[in-house]
Amino acid sequence: MYRIGEIASLMNLSRRTIDYYTHLGLLNPVRTDSNYRMYGEESIKILELIEHYKTLNMPLEEIKSAIRMINSHTEIDKEKIEKHCEQIANLMDHLKEEIKVMEPILQKLNNNEKEILVNKLSLQGVTLAQTLLLLFG
Template sequence: MNIGEISKLTSASPRSIRYYEEMELISPDRSQNGYRIYNKAHVKIIREILWLLEAGLSIKNIKYIVPCTLQKTEILMCSDLQSLFISEIENINNKIKALKKSQSILKKTLKNSVLVEN
């Protein structure tokens, strides 16, 4: 399949797909005229990349994760992968705490403020 077809199947833009290739996350074959040729394995990898990006992981970390997950159906098989996920969860929890603090400050400010007409 070509880049347009895989883009439709995965909802990843052609630009993103080319970026994943540049980052060596995928490596499509090339036709005689130089066009990229993708297969079902590429669809699986791109969907996994999108899922991991949505979970908040960086491309740097995804580049480490993808080779681990291609070999088996279980996601935690590389030795350091579990600690990476635990670290990411801690980062997310810290961001949640910071957002809750910001939310609390804004609510208090609203509660204690007086509306002034401009």
């Protein structure tokens, strides 16, 4: 279990950000007898998800909904899942358009610069592909 300063440092976030996510209900710390908020491993996973979704420009309310759906232990709401898959498809379409816009710029890079970008994107692309295969495979 981590206190707010510890988890903020571990995740490279500010205490204020952790407070904000807690206030929004994205994080659910446990209170100690001395009223300290303690964050567990589940909070780390949620913070990683939040950061991932933020890189996809997903609004915090949609992130909250996605996390709620992932953590749901009750019956699956197919409508919410369909909406979430639709959001993923829209993000993928947006990324395709971004790539089209970036293509002329990327053509101007030298081989070393291209390799650096490919390495960065490859890791994220592989992770995304593995996640999609797990979800839909």
